[in-house]
Amino acid sequence: MTTSQPVLNLCDLYVEYLTARGPVQAVNGVSFSIAPGEVFGLAGESGCGKSTIAHTILRVLRPPAIITGGQIVVKGRDVLQMDDETLEAFRWRDVSMVFQSAMNSLNPVMNVGNQLADVFIRHKRMSKREALERASELLIGVDIDQRRLSSFPHQLSGGMRQRVVIAMAMALEPALMIMDEPTTALDVVVQKDIMQQIRELKRKMSFAILFITHDLSLMTEFSDRIGIMYAGEIVEQAQAREIFNNPLHPYTQGLLGSFPALAGPKKRLTGIAGSPPDLVAPPAGCRFHPRCWVCQPIEQVVKPQLREVLPGHWLAAHPGMPLPPGAA
Amino acid sequence: MDFRLLLRNPIGRIGIIVVLFFVVASLGAPVIAPGDPSEFVGDPNQPPSSEHIFGTDPQGKDVFRQTVWGGRISLAIGFGTAILAITVAILIGMTAGFFGGLVDNLLTLLMNLFLVIPGLPLLILLAAYLAPSTSTVIGTLALTGWAFHARIFRSMVLSLREKDFVAASIVSGEGNFTILFQQILPNMINIIVGSFIGSLIYGIGAATALSFLGLTEMTDVTWGTNLFWAQNGGALFSGAWWAFVPSGICVALTAFGLSLINYGMDEITNPRLRAERELAKVVKNAALRRVRATPFVPRAH
Numbered sequence: 001m002t003t004s005q006p007v008l009n010l011c012d013l014y015v016e017y018l019t020a021r022g023p024v025q026a027v028n029g030v031s032f033s034i035a036p037g038e039v040f041g042l043a044g045e046s047g048c049g050k051s052t053i054a055h056t057i058l059r060v061l062r063p064p065a066i067i068t069g070g071q072i073v074v075k076g077r078d079v080l081q082m083d084d085e086t087l088e089a090f091r092w093r094d095v096s097m098v099f100q101s102a103m104n105s106l107n108p109v110m111n112v113g114n115q116l117a118d119v120f121i122r123h124k125r126m127s128k129r130e131a132l133e134r135a136s137e138l139l140i141g142v143d144i145d146q147r148r149l150s151s152f153p154h155q156l157s158g159g160m161r162q163r164v165v166i167a168m169a170m171a172l173e174p175a176l177m178i179m180d181e182p183t184t185a186l187d188v189v190v191q192k193d194i195m196q197q198i199r200e201l202k203r204k205m206s207f208a209i210l211f212i213t214h215d216l217s218l219m220t221e222f223s224d225r226i227g228i229m230y231a232g233e234i235v236e237q238a239q240a241r242e243i244f245n246n247p248l249h250p251y252t253q254g255l256l257g258s259f260p261a262l263a264g265p266k267k268r269l270t271g272i273a274g275s276p277p278d279l280v281a282p283p284a285g286c287r288f289h290p291r292c293w294v295c296q297p298i299e300q301v302v303k304p305q306l307r308e309v310l311p312g313h314w315l316a317a318h319p320g321m322p323l324p325p326g327a328a
Numbered sequence: 329m330d331f332r333l334l335l336r337n338p339i340g341r342i343g344i345i346v347v348l349f350f351v352v353a354s355l356g357a358p359v360i361a362p363g364d365p366s367e368f369v370g371d372p373n374q375p376p377s378s379e380h381i382f383g384t385d386p387q388g389k390d391v392f393r394q395t396v397w398g399g400r401i402s403l404a405i406g407f408g409t410a411i412l413a414i415t416v417a418i419l420i421g422m423t424a425g426f427f428g429g430l431v432d433n434l435l436t437l438l439m440n441l442f443l444v445i446p447g448l449p450l451l452i453l454l455a456a457y458l459a460p461s462t463s464t465v466i467g468t469l470a471l472t473g474w475a476f477h478a479r480i481f482r483s484m485v486l487s488l489r490e491k492d493f494v495a496a497s498i499v500s501g502e503g504n505f506t507i508l509f510q511q512i513l514p515n516m517i518n519i520i521v522g523s524f525i526g527s528l529i530y531g532i533g534a535a536t537a538l539s540f541l542g543l544t545e546m547t548d549v550t551w552g553t554n555l556f557w558a559q560n561g562g563a564l565f566s567g568a569w570w571a572f573v574p575s576g577i578c579v580a581l582t583a584f585g586l587s588l589i590n591y592g593m594d595e596i597t598n599p600r601l602r603a604e605r606e607l608a609k610v611v612k613n614a615a616l617r618r619v620r621a622t623p624f625v626p627r628a629h
Contacts, residue, residue, distance in 0.1 A: 014627075018606045020602065020606075029629065056622060059621035060621070060622070061622040062622070063604055063622075063623060065622055066622065066625050067622055067623065067625065068625055068627045069626055069627055069628075069629050087621050
């Protein structure tokens with residue numbers, strides 16, 4: 001996109017959850033980078049490690065989660081080398097996050113204004129009056145009347161609460177905002193409003209977004225580039241349109257085949273047979289091979305690396321997998 | 329609650345071994361320490377020897393026999409107290425929490441009454457006025473010990489009865505008692521077992537204290553009466569430590585073992601505790617400093 005330094009550069013990240021049965025390899029050698037102002041989407045079924053990656057970038061996961069390898073570079077600084085104080089300043093100021101359900105990320109016994117003001121008081125050492133003033137500006141920015149400052153979360157609708165959370169995430173004008181299924185709990189009309197709002201804000205403030213959802217149509221609509229995850233690994237990565245129109249990995253094809261299309265002829269939904277693997281003892285080679293229908297013998301033994309098969313289109317598969325003409 | 333889970337947990341396993349040791353020793357008393365523990369076997373205050381391995385007490389009784397036999401009544405009082413107190417606590421606490429309203433008000437008043445009455449004076453008073461016997465002790469201890477647990481069960485039910493599965497049972501037409509005992513009770517098993525162990529410890533400890541004060545049947549042989557007779561005969565002054573140390577250690581170790589079982593259960597019902605222990609090991613092996621963030625433990629892949 002741009003030649004400037006990426007906002008986020010994730011390099012060969014490994015995250016494990018310790019359990020009595022042995023470590024769960026939740027994220028297994030994931031790499032991707034996000035350019036300034038770009039929207040990068042992570043898609044995949046539940047339990048594939050999307051949210052784990054999101055939380056790991058801010059290092060907010062509590063043990064039993066541990067990072068066992070890799071680098072997370074945000075604006076040239078490695079998050080994994082930061083100490084407590086640096087991390088505290090880094091969180092929210094450089095990277096902020098909109099959590100899965102807005103209902104649970106707002107404190108029910110504090111009014112909205114105080115919660116928004118807290119961000120400024122804590123990070124910018126503003127006075128209470130100044131902070132509240134900034135808070136009301138933020139609310140106006142997400143189309144909520146500033147009289148709502150004194151409302152408590154339960155007095156707001158689901159959509160409004162989600163807007164408040166987004167406003168809070170924008171407060172310090174971070175370079176990267178992580179959105180972990182920001183609209184999952186909302187109905188489609190409100191969802192559309194919110195997504196348009198985010199797009200609008202992004203145009204004004206030009207932050208990059210790491211967008212996580214399992215709603216593939218929303219994701220193609222909204223993202224510039226998409227990475228498809230399966231069992232803790234990225235199996236395919238390309239421009240959003242390209243993923244949608246020309247999915248190469250059998251898992252991506254299966255995923256897209258599980259959603260009905262709005263336009264075009266009626267097609268029977270295909271879905272993917274089987275279920276995701278046990279990540280304590282994942283299958284050898286390509287982790288998707290037990291469910292794969294174009295599986296070659298080599299996939300069962302050797303783990304395929306991501307390689308560029310078309311310009312800008314990366315695929316984790318061994319050469320020899322049937323690909324459309326033009327792909328290498 | 330799976331018993332095997334508790335055995336697999338290292339802390340719980342030690343606890344079970346310790347407690348089982350005392351239970352088996354008490355049950356097997358006629359085999360382990362044959363003879364009447366109240367029999368006068370020789371000179372008083374004899375130090376441990378091959379003849380009397382724990383020595384003799386100030387009355388000339390065999391301390392080993394007394395210690396082994398004493399566990400029988402002490403443990404029986406403990407279990408009796410726990411069963412009685414927890415049963416009463418379940419019935420009253422759960423009824424109060426589930427039905428609410430006037431029932432709750434009256435039962436809560438009753439609980440509060442028993443909570444504000446200072447336990448030990450009441451114990452002494454009751455024990456002094458009632459005919460001293462094992463069942464009297466159990467009854468008194470249960471009477472002073474149930475309210476605290478009833479309070480906990482009441483609040484558990486208060487929160488559990490708002491859950492969807494309770495609403496579903498009501499809608500499907502189940503009766504109050506089916507809901508209370510088949511739907512809600514199983515969700516409280518871990519806290520009930522925890523409370524049970526807590527009042528077991530309380531029962532054994534308080535019974536020992538009562539006996540030591542001379543408020544129970546003094547012809548019974550319990551760990552508490554052993555301590556009473558040792559104190560009565562001035563064992564400490566004559567330096568006969570062997571007269572009171574064994575019974576004291578038995579009480580302490582039993583309570584210790586029971587606490588370990590409780591900790592073990594805690595780790596099973598709250599897996600995060602166990603995971604943190606595993607993590608501490610990993611972090612220690614990697615010689616890392618803990619930070620308030622996801623730990624970074626580099627490893628070759």
